Amino acid sequence: MTDFSKTRDMFDLPEGVIYLDGNSLGPLPRTAAARVAARMADEWGAMLITAWNKAGWMDDPRRIGDRVGRLVGAAAGTIVMGDTLSIKVHQALASALDLRPDRRVILSDTGNFPSDLYMAQGLIGTIGKGHSLKTVAPEAVIDAITDEVAVVMVTEVDYRTGRKHDMAAIIAKAHAVGALVIWDLAHSAGALPVALTESGVDFAVGCTYKFLNGGPGAPAFIYVHPDLAPNCRPALSGWLGHEAPFAFDPxxxxxxxxxxxRCGTPPVLALAALDAALDVWDEVDMDDLRARSIELSERFIKGVEAACPMLTLVSPRDPAQRGSQVSFAFDDGYAAMQAVIARGVIGDFRAPNIMRFGITPLYISDDDIDRAVAIIADVMTNRLWDDPQYKKHAAVT
Structure with missing residues (x-):
């Protein structure tokens, strides 16, 4: 049984803050700063360039990839770290399209994260072979999978509402018509159980700065099914993806x-922070995490709905159909969220009207949920959000 009071003590959280935004940026693990400092002083400083060999820097993308792989049900040697999530989306999509040369449709949904769609649009223009991006409502994805589709590209958990796609059903339908599937696990990895190998996933990508707590700009990961990997032709053929990088073959x-x-040089300092963050997960059972997430989410929804009838739940009512976040709609949602944040409950806002709250059992307790509900209720019932200071939009929402 996972001890969540123990995991809570492994984070450096500001006093008095209830942090409900780990679905956007995870908090600082207590050991991360020392781990990065040691890498800088003891490795970079003391070993200089010899640290690539002596400290194992070059092996980090695979070694840490295996640590992430344990949390998403991937076999050893099938995940590698590096670059950003957008780059990994590009790599996966380019390889998948190359494996289906006679098809021209990329299918996604209107709830997908815009960057994924942008990468598809850019790649279509670069390839110049008449591909098209088709987007449908999230609930219409399965019916839209036909034998014209080369690749289905979806984010398992919707970044705005927390709606969760049925991974098994989409894979089954896609494979039945000969299509491949790319899963973006940005809001799944570290939030709920994922079984990449068991589910027969073709490609998966994800970031590590959200529920995995790797820090701002932490490196992304990519998974390729081992049966597909030998036939993938990398569109971004960087030097570290070469068979023999130090042969310097032209x-x-x-x-x-x-x-x-692999593409470019590994982000060595960022990988050290992520490695420290992953230590938190060594004693976490993903089924325990999921069960606790649902308990806390249900408590939060019940409390907010009882106290704030002006807020409308936009996340699925059924906890099995949502990830580890809860979203409410409110016309003045941006101002309301700023007022809530000013009182020590940190969530975030997504246009046009979504107040979004991440529910992370690693460091959130029943008491945190109850105190957050009380603060949100005070802001909403007393219209504390209706103040000019909360209506000025910052660059990051």
């Missing part, structure tokens, strides 16, 4: 397996 030869999805 012609690209793709590395074996997941290594061909």
């Amino acid at each position: 012609d690209y030869r793709a590395g074996g397996g997941i290594d061909r999805m």
Whole structure:
């Protein structure tokens, strides 16, 4: 049984703050600063360039990839770290399209994160082979999977509402018509159980700065099914994806397996912070995490709905159909969220009217939920949000 009071003590959270935004940026693990400092002083400082070998820097993308893989049900050697999530989306999509050369449709949904759609649009223009991006409502994805579709590209958990796609059903339908599927796990990894190998996932990508707490700008990951990897032709053929990077061959030869999805030089300092963050997960059972997330989410929804009838739940009512976040709609949602944040409950806002709250059992308790509900109720019932200071939009919402 996972001890969530123990995991709570592993984070450096500001006194008096109830942090309900780990679905956007996880808090600082207590050991991360020391781990990064040691990498800087003891490795970079003391070893200089020899640290690539002596400290194992070059192996970090695979080693840490396996640590992430344990949390998303991926076999060892099928995940590699590096670059940003958008880059990993580009890599996965380019490889998937190359594996289905006779098809021209990329299918996604209108709830997908815009950056994923932007990457698809940009790649379509770069390829110049007449591909098209088709988006449908999230609930219409399965019916839209036809034998014209080359790739289905979806985010498992909707970033705005928390709505969760049925991974097994989408994979089954796609494979039945010969299509491939790319899963964006940005709001799944570290939030709920995922079984990439068991589910027969083709490609998956994800970030590590949300529920995995790797820090702002933490490196992303990519998974490729081992049966597909040998036939993937990397569109971004960076030097570390080469079969022999230090042979300095002028012609690209793709590395074996997941290594061909490596691109540029590993972000060594960022990987140290992520490595420290992953220590928190060593004693966490993902089923325990999911059960506790649902308990806390249900408590939060019940409390907010009882006290704030002006807020409308936009997350699925059924907890099995949502991730580890709860979203409410309110016309003045931006101002309301700023007023809530000013009183020590940190959530965030997503246009046009979504107040979004991440429910993270690693460091959120029943008492946190109850205190958050009381603060939100005070802001809403007393119209504390209706103040000019809360209506000026900042660059990051």
